Amino acid sequence: MTREEKAQLIAGLTEKFQQTDHFYITDTSGLTVAEINKFREMCFNKGVEYKVVKNTLIKKALDGIEGDYSELDNVLKGFSGVMFVNENANVPAKVIKDFKKEDKDQRPKFKAASIDSDIFIGEDQLDALSKLKSKQELIGEVITLLQSPAKNVVSALQSGGDTLAGLVKTLSERE
The missing domain is CATH 1.20.5 (Single alpha-helices involved in coiled-coils or other helix-helix interfaces)
Structure with a gap:
């Protein structure tokens, strides 16, 4: 990927973060291609946009928006995917929980979320996020x-x- 392509990707990601009030960061490593496609389909059916992005690009995009997202630096390691949703902040959490019911390895892993600029980190936050109204x-x-x-x-x-x-x-x- 050239520098220009990276710059365009970062600019697009920055714009997406600015337009979206809520986003989740997940780890879908260990899932097969079929499982990832099923997860993407579940996201699509619930109105959630899911993108797999390099951690460094996520960090650079978050640096380009208003707010302090430095707490997320610790979770941006390994394999990361970003789930974007505009209206119902609890929908991505419900999608993750529903998918985990079917997966014996309890994947995808929930890393973090930003709900109206509030940061939630760790798998233990997933239940609380799924119950948000x-x-x-x-x-x-x-x-x-x-x-x-x-x-x-x-x-x-x-x-x-x-x-x-x-x-x-x-x-x-x-x-």
Whole structure:
């Protein structure tokens, strides 16, 4: 690969990191070609982009974006693949976990993730990341919580209105 090709690859990778709020770094070494193709297919079906990139190129691309990603230097060793997702930060974690259920060697290995510039390192973080709620789920929960007291007030007023109407009717029928 020539210097120009590397520079173009780094520029493209830097742009991808800038456009994407969430990315995961994995190690798929030890998987067969068929297994890697199956993993790529699972990623594609869930809207996750997966790229295998040299660690030095990942480091250079991360140096070109805003934020401190120096914590990732320790995990950028060996074989690395990057999973990019824009909306639901938990989808790559779920893809990794689903694939691991089928693989007896527990591959791919989760190295690290960046979720809205927060860094998560180590295999033990994968469960927590898979349980993250999407922005839409959180908004839905907040709306439900906000609606609950209003619904109680409205139902109380409606039931009280029926009682009040019955009382007025009874009083008007009396002579």
